[in-house]
Amino acid sequence: MRFAVLGTGYWAREVHAASLAGHTDAELVGVWGRDLGKAKAAGAQFDVPGTTDLDQLLADVDAVSIAVPPDVQVPLAVAAAQAGRHLLMEKPIALDLAGADRAVDAARAAGVASVVFFTARFRTATSTWLQQAARTTLAGGALTWIGSLAGSPFGHSPWRHEHGALWDIGPHALALLVPALGPVTAVQAGRGQGDTVHLVLTHPEGRASTVTLSHTSSELAAGIDVWVHGDAGRLVLLPESGTAVEAHRVAVDELSAAALTGGSHPCDVTFGRDVVRVIETAQRALASGCRETVGG
Template sequence: MRIGLLGTGPWAERVHAPVLADHPAVEFAGVWGRRPEAAEALGAAHGVPGYADLDRLLADVDAVSVALPPSVQPGLAVRAAEAGCHLLLDKPVALTVPDARAVAEAVREHAVASVVFFTVRFGGPQIPWLDEQAARGGWYTGRSDWLGSVFAPGSSSPYAASPWRLEKGSLWDVGPHAVSVLLPVLGDVTQVTAVAGPLDAVHLVLRHAGGASSTLALSLTAPVAAGGTGMELRGEHGVVHLPERGEGPLAALHRALDALRSAAATGEPHPCGADFGLRVVEILAAAERSLAGGGPVEV
């Protein structure tokens, strides 16, 4: 699989480009960015060309790996699908339901494979754990906490200069992660209630189709000493916790690439494909409406 990278920011530089260059079963073919000089520099660092013309890159590759803001990603993902390229997308797929739906429809119309890179869904110990809990069933409640410190005093995060994260906050940055680990275990969401916390913090209560409920705590402004992530389930089998994340995003992205290759070869949609990405956006958009209106919103 020849694959191109769309994006030149910290996420592209620190995660996507090294993995594309290192993965033994893909050929890293080039980089396109909104700043041609940055694409040239990032490509040169990995011995591949930088492209100033997106359509030329799309014509030269079988797939693209997208590391761009969610306001930019949907339009480029649709163009790539129209060019017959398989899609390794970042979360969230988009910041609006119509944009996310356009991506999902393009994937179906042009019969390309898609995988959305929810990092925990591709974690080594997390994959079998989530499968096991989904198979066991009988869950009464769940909790998914994602308390980041990107914008907290003393933070050294390379993503603190991200305009879209500053504008959209934790709901749209870490919210997709929190939702992505609950849905495969507790089932689809039918109702969302959201309450604002301190600074950008948001608390969500989800009602799931199978009758269970879950809560989420999200933040990008938690004190550095208070940050962390976790997931807890309570039900007929007692209390269980998501295994700790002992590895970084590089290993997870390698698995996401393997998942994209498999979906492209078999034609079988991946559980974390564009349709799942759309559903996550629909849930977050409902939470946004709940924050504005002060009550539960049906999804």
């Protein structure tokens, strides 16, 4: 499968493009960016052309791997789908439900395959954990993901500073808890220091989970803890040493398989839209101080 990377930032270069450039069954054909100089520099890093001409690049590929801010991602995904190109997207797929719906509608209308790169979902440890959870009668779970943007490669990311941890790492939390506990039906939310948010998520059959997210905590306190509990005790998702590049290569393989078979992927654009719906509900709950129903 021939890929174009849409984006020129750190994640686009060091994960998406690096993954495709070293993939045994996929080919990186070119890099698109809004700034021609940055696009050419990113392309040169991997010995492929860099361009601002999206239509021309789409004509040369089978799929796109998108790594741009969420508000930029939607029109790119729509254009790529309308050109018949399969979609490997970043989370969140949009910053509002209307944008997410546009991406879903475009992918469905074009009949293209889609995968959203929720990084942990493409790691072996997560697959094993979810298989164990599926064999257990669960009552609930918890996820804590705290850290600091300061000093990270994303420290100067405008959309992350504007929308906070809820929109940046909230989707990762949902991508782990929803397949284990079921879809979120309601959200309660409260704020902490900085951009810290605390969520209580209601799942079917009386299951519930708690989530704490922060991009503004002390670097010394940074860490991720994920577990679910039930009749077999507590199932902890253990950290895995694999890199994001390795996870992205798995996502490429799974997109290729979905494109070949015409099947859907558990982390497709429709699931990405469902995640945006829950994050929007959490945003409403933060504003109202009340328990908010998803889709209500």
